[in-house]
Amino acid sequence: xxxxxxxxxxRGAHVVLRKCNxxxxxxxxxxxxxxxxxxxxxxxxxxAIGLDKKPELIAHLxxxxxxxxxAKETLPERAANIVRQAFVTCLNDRASGVKxxxxxxxxxxxxxxxxxxxxxxxxxxxxxxAEQIFVNIxxxxxxxxxxxxxxxxxxxxxxxxxxxxxxxxYRAKQALQEAHSNCRNSCLQQKxxxxxxxxxxxxxxxxxxxxxxYQRPEAVGLADIFHPICKSMASGDLVTFRNLLSYxxxxxxxxxxxxxxxxxxxxxxxxxxxxxIRKTFLINGSHGDTTSKRAPxxxxxxxxxxxxxxxxxxDNRSAxxxxxxxxxxVTDDNATPRESDMLQMESIFSxxxxxxxxxxxxxxxxxxxxxxxAKQKGGPLIAGFPVPYKVISSxxxxxxxxxxxxxxxxxxxxxxxxxxxVVNLSGARPAGSGG
Amino acid sequence: xxxHTPTIDSFLxxxxxxxxQKNxxxxxxxxxxxxxxxxxxxxxxxxxxxxxxxxxxxxxxxxxxxxxxxxxDGEDDSPWTAFIKFIVQYFAFLRDVNVEQLLDTFxxxxxxxx
Numbered sequence: 001x002x003x004x005x006x007x008x009x010x011r012g013a014h015v016v017l018r019k020c021n022x023x024x025x026x027x028x029x030x031x032x033x034x035x036x037x038x039x040x041x042x043x044x045x046x047x048a049i050g051l052d053k054k055p056e057l058i059a060h061l062x063x064x065x066x067x068x069x070x071a072k073e074t075l076p077e078r079a080a081n082i083v084r085q086a087f088v089t090c091l092n093d094r095a096s097g098v099k100x101x102x103x104x105x106x107x108x109x110x111x112x113x114x115x116x117x118x119x120x121x122x123x124x125x126x127x128x129x130a131e132q133i134f135v136n137i138x139x140x141x142x143x144x145x146x147x148x149x150x151x152x153x154x155x156x157x158x159x160x161x162x163x164x165x166x167x168x169x170y171r172a173k174q175a176l177q178e179a180h181s182n183c184r185n186s187c188l189q190q191k192x193x194x195x196x197x198x199x200x201x202x203x204x205x206x207x208x209x210x211x212x213x214y215q216r217p218e219a220v221g222l223a224d225i226f227h228p229i230c231k232s233m234a235s236g237d238l239v240t241f242r243n244l245l246s247y248x249x250x251x252x253x254x255x256x257x258x259x260x261x262x263x264x265x266x267x268x269x270x271x272x273x274x275x276x277i278r279k280t281f282l283i284n285g286s287h288g289d290t291t292s293k294r295a296p297x298x299x300x301x302x303x304x305x306x307x308x309x310x311x312x313x314x315d316n317r318s319a320x321x322x323x324x325x326x327x328x329x330v331t332d333d334n335a336t337p338r339e340s341d342m343l344q345m346e347s348i349f350s351x352x353x354x355x356x357x358x359x360x361x362x363x364x365x366x367x368x369x370x371x372x373x374a375k376q377k378g379g380p381l382i383a384g385f386p387v388p389y390k391v392i393s394s395x396x397x398x399x400x401x402x403x404x405x406x407x408x409x410x411x412x413x414x415x416x417x418x419x420x421x422v423v424n425l426s427g428a429r430p431a432g433s434g435g
Numbered sequence: 436x437x438x439h440t441p442t443i444d445s446f447l448x449x450x451x452x453x454x455x456q457k458n459x460x461x462x463x464x465x466x467x468x469x470x471x472x473x474x475x476x477x478x479x480x481x482x483x484x485x486x487x488x489x490x491x492x493x494x495x496x497x498x499x500x501x502x503x504x505x506x507x508d509g510e511d512d513s514p515w516t517a518f519i520k521f522i523v524q525y526f527a528f529l530r531d532v533n534v535e536q537l538l539d540t541f542x543x544x545x546x547x548x549x
Contacts, residue, residue, distance in 0.1 A: 012528040016468065019521035029506070029515045032454065035463035043469045 010051065010075065013044050014082055021085045024106070027095050031105050034090070038112050041083040045116045048079035052124045076124035080117050087113035087133070091140050098142050110141055111151040118158040130162050134402030141404045153183045157194050159402045164197055164263070170396040173201040175403055185217070192218040199226055200260040204267040206388030208234070225251045233268055236275030238310045241268065271388055273348055274357045277303055277369070278385045287380055288371070295370040296380035300345045300362070307345075342367060356391040359384050440482040442475060443526075447502035450522070454505035466525060476529065483530040496523045 017040045024030045024037050052075070073081070089106065090113055096105020103110070114133050121130045144152055160176035163169075176198040183191045195218055199209050208230040214223035232241040243249060245265040247256075255261035281298040288296035349369055352358040360371040360383075371384030399405075446465075453462045467476060487495040499522050500507050506518040 009532050012532045013468065016521070016524050016528045019517070019524040023515065023517040023521045026509070026515050026517060027513065028510045029454075029518070032457060032459045032462060033518065033521070035459050036466045039463055040468055 006047075006051065010044075010047050010079075013040065013047060014078065016040060017044055017082050018085075021082065021089065024086060024089050030089070030093075031096070034106055034109050037086045038109060038116075041086060041113060041116045044079050044083060045120045048076040048120050049123045052076045074124070074126075076120050077126055077129065080120040080124075080126070080129065083113055083117045083120070084133070087117055088136070091136055098146060101146055103142055103146055107142055110137070111144070111147050111155050115151060115154045115158065118155070122158060122161065127162060127165050130158065134159060134162065137404055138402050143406055144404045149182055149184075153179045153190070153194075156182075156403065157190075157197075159400070160194075160201070161197055162402075163400070164201055165259070167263070167267075169201045169204045169263075169267070170392060171400045173198065173205060174398065174400050176201060178403075188218050192222075195219055195222070196258055197260070200258070200264060203230060203233070204263060205392050206271055225254065229264065229268070233271050234275055236272055236277075236279045238269075238272050238276060238307065239313050241272045270352070270355070270357065274352055274385065274388065276306065277349070277352070277358065278381070280306055281380070281384070285380075288374055295360070295372065296374050296384065297363075297366075297368040297370045300342060300349065300367045300369060304342060304345045356386065356395070357388055359386055438486050440486050442478040443482050443486075443498075444502070446475075446479060447499060447522075451503050451505060454503065454518075468525075468528070479526075480529050483526055487526070487530070489531070492523055492527065495526060496520070499523055499526075 017037070020033060020037050020040055023033050087110065090109040091107075093106035096103075096107045098104065098107070114137065117133055118130055121127060144155065147155075156175045156179035160172045160174075160179060163172035163175060176194055180191065180194045180198050183194055185191065195216075199213075199222065202209070203226065209219075209222075209226060211223075213219060214227070229241065229244050231237075232244060242265075244251075245255070245261060245268070246252065247261075249255075252261060255264065277298065280303045281296075284302050285298035286294075286296060288294050346362060346364070346367075349358065349362050353360065353362070358369070359373065360369055362369050371380045374380040374383040377383035449465060450462065453465065483495075487498075496519060499519050500516075503519060503522070506515040506522075509515040
């Protein structure tokens with residue numbers, strides 16, 4: 001099969017879809033071509049993703065056509081941009097809207113086209129370009145709930161992955177949770193994919209999967225990967241945690257493939273520190289005295305000692321494993337391992353206090369962390385070490401940008417009350433009915 | 436060069452009738468862009484290559500415009516010429532892309548996407 005065939009096919013499909021998009025713009029007749037636009041877009045997305053996975057097929061042509069500015073759009077990006085035009089036409093259509101709780105006219109195509117653009121962008125690792133789709137949908141789309149289930153699930157999966165990639169883990173969890181609950185059990189592969197990101201988001205939020213979740217058909221094998229990580233986080237075992245998420249770890253390539261290794265490592269470590277401090281408090285903390293009003297405290301020094309002991313174990317392990325060829329035989333004058341000092345410890349404590357994961361204050365003079373509110377809250381552990389998920393979720397609201405809940409209001413994209421605003425009173429009760 | 440193109444003519448008649456009926460679903464079924472192509476489409480390709488080779492797009496457009504009055508005249512005084520231009524481009528795609536090899540291309544690429 002010749003390379004030219006593939007490229008001429010891709011080019012031809014680009015031009016056909018462009019013309020098709022122009023035909024879609026007609027205010028009344030354009031809608032007749034909508035199903036064709038979607039099927040052409042589907043074909044183009046397959047072609048673009050296929051070529052992206054097999055770049056050698058068109059390497060010679062790409063080399064020949066590259067310009068000096070270096071900012072040329074790639075073939076998948078070009079395909080995504082063409083499909084995006086169809087998406088924008090559907091979104092901007094003024095002739096159609098929502099009828100009997102269902103989208104009509106070109107509005108039917110919004111999420112079909114959006115999902116195809118997102119598919120290309122995610123498969124070809126151009127996720128940044130996805131933002132515009134979510135912004136457009138947030139501004140102009142009818143509510144997601146009125147669209148078919150498959151479109152909703154796919155869209156929320158991509159939205160969740162995008163939010164995960166920009167470190168909005170709580171919002172990502174919201175979108176992925178909805179996608180997972182609505183995904184049919186028969187779509188096992190898709191459901192598993194959603195679950196991987198849902199689990200990763202939740203772990204970062206401090207919520208670990210239950211045994212029953214691991215037993216679901218779409219979760220086969222996931223316990224082997226995630227359970228040891230969660231266990232090390234809960235017990236404050238920094239060594240095991242770092243080992244499990246190192247590049248040499250048995251599941252490192254699997255985690256990297258899903259692009260969740262680094263987020264888990266960097267975000268998860270915060271929670272490991274919380275557990276480590278909690279453990280130190282349990283072992284050697286002063287539990288306070290309610291009569292003399294002495295607050296429960298833990299010495300920063302104790303945490304530092306524990307951390308050093310753990311870190312030395314990591315250093316020794318990695319040192320025995322690997323010596324770079326350039327350094328083989330070189331004697332190290334400064335052989336003492338890097339030691340974390342008290343300043344770093346104070347910094348970690350204050351960061352956790354700032355994030356709300358520790359409740360109390362640090363005495364810089366005594367170098368102790370004191371827990372506040374132990375008496376009122378029923379014990380130093382509950383008061384000093386609030387549940388991470390509760391802390392994080394209390395700082396987030398349930399609004400997920402890009403997930404359209406209510407109908408777009410004409411003119412303003414703002415949700416403030418004001419003149420001309422339609423207030424939905426369907427859930428209102430008569431005055432005095434209580435509740 | 437023969438201008439006898441019975442398959443293209445009947446294809447356009449079908450499209451015209453679907454436009455009249457406003458049947459977008461069936462229109463999608465007719466406007467095939469990926470394999471497998473039925474023998475009917477192979478015939479269209481043959482006729483296109485014979486009667487409307489590269490450079491003859493203007494003549495092809497005229498033919499389409501005549502055969503598709505629904506698009507030419509449009510609706511509410513707004514002609515739908517973009518549709519005619521699209522049909523011409525669709526024919527050009529069928530004509531220029533090596534349809535016989537397209538199936539191999541697709542099989543290969545679809546395997547990759549799976």
